[in-house]
Amino acid sequence: MGGEAFNPTDKIERLVHESLDGLHLTDGLVERVSAAIPPRTEMQPSLHPALRLGFGITAAAFAVSAWLVNLPRIYGAGTVASYVGLTAIMLGATIGSTAIAIAIFREAGARAFAAVRNALSGLAGNALVGTIAAAALLGTAYFLLGSFPADQIQAGLRAARSSAATLLFVLLAAAAVQIWILARGRDWRPALRLVEAAGLVVAAIACAANYAIYIA
Amino acid sequence: MTDEDARLVRAAIEGDEDAFKTLIERYARMAAAIAYSVTGNVEASRDLVQESFCDAYRSLRRLRSTVKFAGWLASITRRKSISWVRAQARNKVQLAGGHEELVAAAGEAPPEDAKRAEVRARVLSAVRGLPPGYREVVILRCLEGKGHKEICEALGISAAAVDKRLTRAKNMLREVLGDLADE
Numbered sequence: 530m531g532g533e534a535f536n537p538t539d540k541i542e543r544l545v546h547e548s549l550d551g552l553h554l555t556d557g558l559v560e561r562v563s564a565a566i567p568p569r570t571e572m573q574p575s576l577h578p579a580l581r582l583g584f585g586i587t588a589a590a591f592a593v594s595a596w597l598v599n600l601p602r603i604y605g606a607g608t609v610a611s612y613v614g615l616t617a618i619m620l621g622a623t624i625g626s627t628a629i630a631i632a633i634f635r636e637a638g639a640r641a642f643a644a645v646r647n648a649l650s651g652l653a654g655n656a657l658v659g660t661i662a663a664a665a666l667l668g669t670a671y672f673l674l675g676s677f678p679a680d681q682i683q684a685g686l687r688a689a690r691s692s693a694a695t696l697l698f699v700l701l702a703a704a705a706v707q708i709w710i711l712a713r714g715r716d717w718r719p720a721l722r723l724v725e726a727a728g729l730v731v732a733a734i735a736c737a738a739n740y741a742i743y744i745a
Numbered sequence: 746m747t748d749e750d751a752r753l754v755r756a757a758i759e760g761d762e763d764a765f766k767t768l769i770e771r772y773a774r775m776a777a778a779i780a781y782s783v784t785g786n787v788e789a790s791r792d793l794v795q796e797s798f799c800d801a802y803r804s805l806r807r808l809r810s811t812v813k814f815a816g817w818l819a820s821i822t823r824r825k826s827i828s829w830v831r832a833q834a835r836n837k838v839q840l841a842g843g844h845e846e847l848v849a850a851a852g853e854a855p856p857e858d859a860k861r862a863e864v865r866a867r868v869l870s871a872v873r874g875l876p877p878g879y880r881e882v883v884i885l886r887c888l889e890g891k892g893h894k895e896i897c898e899a900l901g902i903s904a905a906a907v908d909k910r911l912t913r914a915k916n917m918l919r920e921v922l923g924d925l926a927d928e
Contacts, residue, residue: 541922544868545883548864554790554791555888561795562794565799567802
């Protein structure tokens with residue numbers, strides 16, 4: 530009983546099949562549903578990826594500039610220059626690896642571009658969430674202490690520096706793998722989200738450990 | 746099938762409406778089977794299938810695993826159908842499932858002899874009397890001719906569970922429809 534497919538020689542199955550068929554439940558259904566599908570413009574997500582990207586870049590730019598203006602006071606001009614250089618190298622590496630990914634999968638055309646767009650959008654989303662979390666932490670500190678704890682923030686920024694670099698590389702690696710997998714027509718995004726989440730946890734632990742060392 | 750579904754879902758996300766129409770052709774009957782198994786109402790089921798596909802299209806980007814489109818669509822349809830049933834209950838509208846309604850539904854079909862209409866009403870009434878999990882499996886199999894693998898994907902249960910539910914459901918139907926099954 531219960532073979533692999535519908536069995537018309539089974540009396541019960543045939544009776545049920547004929548009875549259901551007589552309801553005309555699916556007559557013209559495909560045409561009806563196809564006609565009801567909303568136009569493309571109505572299926573955009575509540576926050577367009579380009580907008581998310583814009584928010585992410587803006588937030589990241591604010592964070593970076595806030596970081597940079599403090600650096601001369603903390604580290605001196607020479608160190609600042611080296612960090613600016615490092616940032617430029619990392620940006621170049623990101624743009625370069627994206628270009629390589631597009632070049633490698635250019636036969637995949639729009640699919641590869643969509644994958645790149647999704648990856649960048651994901652990165653921007655992470656940056657946005659991180660910035661909001663940092664703002665919330667600062668707000669909480671201000672509320673609790675009555676003023677911004679400048680020394681603590683500086684220590685935190687120093688602690689976050691190495692952790693942020695680690696996190697950025699984990700996210701970039703996840704994005705690169707995501708581009709590669711999506712362009713190949715596979716879908717392992719859940720696994721990649723796990724990698725991203727693991728990266729965040731590792732970065733958070735590293736940040737907390739560094740922070741503890743700096744304030745000790 | 747699921748690799749092909751994944752390809753179609755990705756194409757639909759990128760704006761290929763024909764890809765989504767292919768998914769509709771592939772899964773409209775499955776969705777209808779699920780909606781009908783919950784509501785027992787033909788017109789409501791057709792409306793719910795339409796709404797489910799529209800919702801799925803709008804939130805296609807949120808589908809975490811593109812290979813699981815069938816199961817995702819099935820859960821949307823089931824959720825909507827359950828909501829519909831609850832709304833009907835709140836409004837104190839008599840749910841379909843009574844013998845008279847089934848006869849009326851059968852009456853919408855092209856003219857046929859009274860005996861056949863009566864048999865259909867009895868069979869549908871017996872199907873409506875099955876526990877929900879069993880009813881869903883029976884309708885998916887008999888309306889759509891689905892094999893175990895496709896039913897597993899749609900319902901998110903194991904092949905063994907499908908086989909068990911189907912066997913028990915058919916035994917229950919055989920008990921209720923004994924004379925018809927023996928004819």
